[in-house]
Amino acid sequence: MTEISSPLLRLEGISLSFKGVKAISDISFDVARGRITALIGPNGAGKSSLLNVINGVYRPQAGRIVFDGEVRRRMDPHRAAVRGIARTFQNIALFKGMSVLDNVLTGRNLKRRSSWLEQALRIGRAPAEDDAQRRRAEEVIAFLHLQPWRHTLVSKLPYGLQKRVELARALAAEPKLLLLDEPMAGMNAEEKREMSRFVADVNREFGTTVVLIEHDIGVVMNLSDHVVVLDYGRKIGDGPPDEVRRNPEVIAAYLGTRH
Ligand SMILES: Nc1ncnc2c1ncn2[C@@H]1O[C@H](COP(=O)(O)OP(=O)(O)OP(=O)(O)O)[C@@H](O)[C@H]1O
Secondary structure, three states: OOOOOOOOOOOOOOEEEEEEEEEEEEEEEOOOOOOOOEEOOOOOOOOOHHHHHHHOOOOOOEEEEEOOOEEEEOOOHHHHHHHEEEEEEEOOOOOOOEEEEHHHOOOOHHHHHOOHEEEEEEEOHHHHHHHHHHHHHHHHHHHHHHHOOOEEEHHOOOHHHHHHHHHHHHHOOOOOOOEEEOOOOOOOOOHHHHHHHHHHHHHHHHHEEEEEEOOOHHHHHHHHHHEEEOOOEEEEEEOOHHHHHOOOHHHHHHHHHOO
């Protein structure tokens, strides 16, 4: 059995290159269960690549990943989703021609037990399952205050709301680990505050462990329990926000004295 006190995710010596160009060099850190970890660092530091390693989109050349007690050289995207890793993307990846509700329902696909045929003909397990899936999707929509737009096409929504729908779809999968790639990018200060509150609420209400990439240091300091700093693919800081903000190497990277 997995110990509650063990980290939900452990990265050990992860290195990743693209055609010989190093994107990530020997990165190790732990993500504690039920906490919010922020990944920060200048553009091109390797943050998105690292999320792609965690959910199995990229295959690291070295290192290993321990997720919820299971050790792997690499994750496989489907297996990562089945094991409870959900993510949102820097450039929103929703079905723009579908309603908010239908998008959130797609987040529940892995939870279905009925066969394709049962679903197509609405027989067997399908009808009861459809009702249960819909109820769960509606709960997530209510939790994230998206009810007024349940039947609105995603393409008709302003950017900030689309980001929230993406969060809803990821949450609908009931993940253990939620990976958020710049959930507040392109938002104004009020929208960022609102999104921060939603992320904090998700974490508190459902105990979901969160790893997020964020450029706004104010948001990071307020929201996260733990900060990991990357620069040129290397880890240059790892600790509580207050400690990391005093780290001279982090200050140098951010003030641009080495860039
Ligand atoms: N698919 C890819 N093919 C080749 N190089 C890539 C690929 N993905 C990322 N890289 C390179 O890897 C390095 C890290 O990029 P990554 O996108 O992970 O950084 P980042 O910290 O997320 O940056 P940003 O804040 O701009 O999103 C960069 O030099 C980038 O050009």
